[in-house]
Amino acid sequence: MVTSNPSKQSPADVARETFRQLSTTRTQPTPEAYKKLYNEIAGITEPIDNSAQLQKNNEELEKILLNLAVSLTLESHEYADIGQRLTVAAEQHKWADYLRGLNEFTEKVFSQIKNIQPQASAATASSKQVVLAAEDSIQTSILKDLLTRTLALALPSLLTTAPELSQESDALAQLLKKAVAEKDFADIGARLKNLCFKIEHLPAPAPSGAAETPISMSLTDDMLIGMLSKLLSQTLGMAVGALLQNEPKLLAATDTLVEEVKAAKSLSEFQRIETRLKDLCYKITLKGDDSSEQLQLLLSLFKLLLENVSSLLDDDNWLHGQVVVIQELIVGEIDHRALLEATKSLKEVIYKQGVLKDSIDQNKISVKQLMNLFVDRLSVFANTTGEYHEKITAYSSKITHNTSPEVINEVLDSLLVDTLHVQSEARQSHQLMVNAQQEVLDAQTRISELEKKLADMSEQVQKDQLTGSLNRRGLDEILEREAARADRRNIQLCFGMLDIDNFKKINDTFGHITGDGALVHLVNIIKKTLRSMDVVARYGGEEFAIIMPETTLKDAAETLVRLQRELTKHFFMAGNEQILITFSAGVAERHPLEGLETLIKRADKAMYEAKNTGKNRVITAT
Numbered sequence: 001m002v003t004s005n006p007s008k009q010s011p012a013d014v015a016r017e018t019f020r021q022l023s024t025t026r027t028q029p030t031p032e033a034y035k036k037l038y039n040e041i042a043g044i045t046e047p048i049d050n051s052a053q054l055q056k057n058n059e060e061l062e063k064i065l066l067n068l069a070v071s072l073t074l075e076s077h078e079y080a081d082i083g084q085r086l087t088v089a090a091e092q093h094k095w096a097d098y099l100r101g102l103n104e105f106t107e108k109v110f111s112q113i114k115n116i117q118p119q120a121s122a123a124t125a126s127s128k129q130v131v132l133a134a135e136d137s138i139q140t141s142i143l144k145d146l147l148t149r150t151l152a153l154a155l156p157s158l159l160t161t162a163p164e165l166s167q168e169s170d171a172l173a174q175l176l177k178k179a180v181a182e183k184d185f186a187d188i189g190a191r192l193k194n195l196c197f198k199i200e201h202l203p204a205p206a207p208s209g210a211a212e213t214p215i216s217m218s219l220t221d222d223m224l225i226g227m228l229s230k231l232l233s234q235t236l237g238m239a240v241g242a243l244l245q246n247e248p249k250l251l252a253a254t255d256t257l258v259e260e261v262k263a264a265k266s267l268s269e270f271q272r273i274e275t276r277l278k279d280l281c282y283k284i285t286l287k288g289d290d291s292s293e294q295l296q297l298l299l300s301l302f303k304l305l306l307e308n309v310s311s312l313l314d315d316d317n318w319l320h321g322q323v324v325v326i327q328e329l330i331v332g333e334i335d336h337r338a339l340l341e342a343t344k345s346l347k348e349v350i351y352k353q354g355v356l357k358d359s360i361d362q363n364k365i366s367v368k369q370l371m372n373l374f375v376d377r378l379s380v381f382a383n384t385t386g387e388y389h390e391k392i393t394a395y396s397s398k399i400t401h402n403t404s405p406e407v408i409n410e411v412l413d414s415l416l417v418d419t420l421h422v423q424s425e426a427r428q429s430h431q432l433m434v435n436a437q438q439e440v441l442d443a444q445t446r447i448s449e450l451e452k453k454l455a456d457m458s459e460q461v462q463k464d465q466l467t468g469s470l471n472r473r474g475l476d477e478i479l480e481r482e483a484a485r486a487d488r489r490n491i492q493l494c495f496g497m498l499d500i501d502n503f504k505k506i507n508d509t510f511g512h513i514t515g516d517g518a519l520v521h522l523v524n525i526i527k528k529t530l531r532s533m534d535v536v537a538r539y540g541g542e543e544f545a546i547i548m549p550e551t552t553l554k555d556a557a558e559t560l561v562r563l564q565r566e567l568t569k570h571f572f573m574a575g576n577e578q579i580l581i582t583f584s585a586g587v588a589e590r591h592p593l594e595g596l597e598t599l600i601k602r603a604d605k606a607m608y609e610a611k612n613t614g615k616n617r618v619i620t621a622t
C-alpha cells in the first residue's frame with residue numbers, strides 16, 4: 001500500500017519508505033521505478049518534464065554505484081568477489097543484482113564486527129593487541145555506519161535530490177575508493193554523515209505538489225534573506241566584535257547592529273542597515289589605524305624593556321623562564337588577549353622580583369651587621385692580645401733585671417690576671433664566631449627557602465609546565481572572562497571536561513616519563529583540532545578542560561567526537577609501540593548567568609557518566 005501524506009513526511013522519510021517498498025515488492029530498483037514510487041508515496045503529481053535533469057542524476061548515480069563496486073574489487077578476497085559481481089551488475093544496469101550484492105556485503109561486514117568485539121576484550125595480554133583490535137573495531141564500525149547510511153538513506157535519496165549533492169557524492173565515492181585501499185574510513189565516515197545530514201534536511205516539497213517536485217532546490221527570497229542575515233550577524237558578532245574588545249563604544253554599536261540584522265526580514269530593511277554598516281566600518285577603520293599605530297609603538301617599547309630585563313636577570317632561572325614566556329606571547333600576531341596575558345605575566349615578574357629582592361636585601365643586612373660585630377670583637381681581642389704581649393715583654397725584662405722572689409711573685413700575679421683576661425676575651429670571641437657562623441647558616445637556609453617558595457610560585461602562573469596548556473588558575477581566569485562576554489552578548493558558551501581512559505595502564509606498562517609524553521601528545525592534538533578561539537587547560541593529572549565560546553551544545557559535543565577521531569589517526573608512539581589514546585568526556589552548555597562552579601560540576605558529572613557507561617565516549621550534560 002502506498003501512503004500519501006506530503007505534509008507530515010520529510011523527503012528522507014519518503015525516500016526510506018520508497019526504498020523499503022522497492023525491496024519488499026522485489027521491484028527492480030531502477031531510477032525510473034524509484035521516482036515513480038517516490039512520487040506515489042509523497043502524493044506528488046508531476047506536472048513538468050524534468051527528464052533531462054533526472055537523466056543526468058541517474059547517470060551520476062550510476063557512476064557512484066560503479067565506483068563503489070570497483071573500489072570493493074581492490075579489497076581482500078571475499079570482498080573482491082562481491083565487488084566483481086557488483087561491477088558487472090552496474091555495467092549491465094542489473095540493479096536488482098546490484099542490490100543483492102550490496103546486502104550480502106553489509107551482512108559480511110556486520111558478522112565481522114561481531115567477531116572482532118570478543119577478540120578485543122580477550123586481547124588483554126599485550127597492549128598492542130588491544131590497540132590493534134580497537135583500531136579494527138573502530139574502522140569496522142565506521143564502515144558499518146557508512147554502509148548502513150548509504151543503503152538506507154543516501155543512495156535512494158540521491159535518485160531524486162539536488163544535483164549539487166550528487167556531485168558531492170561523486171567526490172565521496174572517489175574518497176571511498178581510497179579509504180578502502182588504505183583502510184582508513186575516519187574521514188569518509190564524517191563526510192558521509194555530513195552528506196546524509198544535508199539530505200535529511202533538504203527543504204520539504206510544497207504541500208500542493210503542483211509545481212514542485214522533491215528535487216526542486218530553488219532558493220527563495222526568504223531563504224536568501226535568512227542566509228544573508230545569519231552571515232552578517234555572525235561576521236559582525238564574532239569577527240568584528242572580537243576585534244573591538246577594547247573599544248566599548250564601537251562594540252556596543254556593533255551589538256546593536258547585530259540585533260537589527262537578526263530582526264531584519266526584508267531587502268529594504270537590509271538597505272537601511274547597509275548605510276549604518278558603512279558608517280560603522282568607517283569609524284572602525286579610523287580607530288583601527290589609530291590604535292594599531294599606538295599598539296606597534298607600545299610593543300616595540302615593551303620588547304626593548306624585556307631585552308633589558310633579561311640581561312639584568314643574571315642566573316635567576318625562574319625569572320628568565322617568565323621573560324621567555326612573555327616574549328613567546330608577543331611574538332607574531334598580537335591580539336588583545338595576548339597583550340592582556342603578557343601584561344599580567346609581566347606584573348607577576350615585577351612583583352616577584354620585588355619580593356625576592358627585599359628578602360635577600362634583609363638577609364644581606366643582617367649578615368653585614370653580624371660581620372661588623374665580629375670585626376669589632378676581633379679588634380678588641382687583638383688589642384687585648386697585643387697589650388698582653390707588650391706586658392709579657394715588660395714582665396720578662398723586669399724578671400731579667402730583678403730576681404727577688406717578691407718581684408717575681410708580683411709579676412706572676414699580674415701575669416695570671418692578664419692571662420685570665422686574655423683567655424676570657426678569647427673565649428668570648430670564639431663564642432661570637434660560633435654564633436656568627438650559625439647566623440650565616442640560618443641566613444643561607446632562609447635564602448634557599450625563599451628560592452623554593454619562588455619556584456613553587458611559578459606553578460601558580462597560568463601555564464602548565466609539562467603540557468604548555470593553561471593550568472587551573474589560567475582556566476579560571478579565561479572561563480570567568482568568557483562567561484562575562486557570553487552574558488554581555490547573550491551568546492552560548494560550552495565547557496568540556498575530558499579524562500584519559502586507562503591512563504594508569506600506560507604509566508604502569510611504559511613508565512611515568514612515557515605517560516608524561518602521552519599527556520603532551522594529547523594536548524598537541526587538541527590544539528591542532530580545535531578552533532583558535534577554543535581554550536584547553538590541564539584540570540588535574542590526566543584530566544583536561546576545554547572552553548568553547550560561541551558554540552552550541554550539539555557542536556561542542558561534535559567537536560569532542562572529532563577530537564576522538566583525530567586521536568585514532570595520530571597514535572602516540574612509545575618507542576616503536578603505537579598507543580591509541582582514548583578519553584571519556586562530558587560537555588555542558590552554560591545556562592545564562594550560571595555560576596562557573598555549577599557549570600564545571602555538570603560537565604564533570606557527564607564525564608563520569610561517560611566513564612561508567614563504557615568509556616571512549618562523549619556525554620552531554622543536562
Ligand SMILES: Nc1nc2c(ncn2[C@@H]2O[C@H](COP(=O)(O)OP(=O)(O)OP(=O)(O)O)[C@@H](O)[C@H]2O)c(=O)[nH]1
Nearest residue numbers: 499500501502503504505507512513515516541542
Ligand atoms: N605520567 C603521569 N601520570 C600521571 C600524572 N598525573 C596523574 N598521573 C597518573 O594518572 C593515573 C590515573 O589513574 P586513575 O585515576 O586510576 O585513572 P585511569 O587509569 O585513567 O582509569 P579511568 O580514568 O577509570 O579510565 C594515576 O596512575 C596517576 O599516577 C602526570 O602528570 N604524569
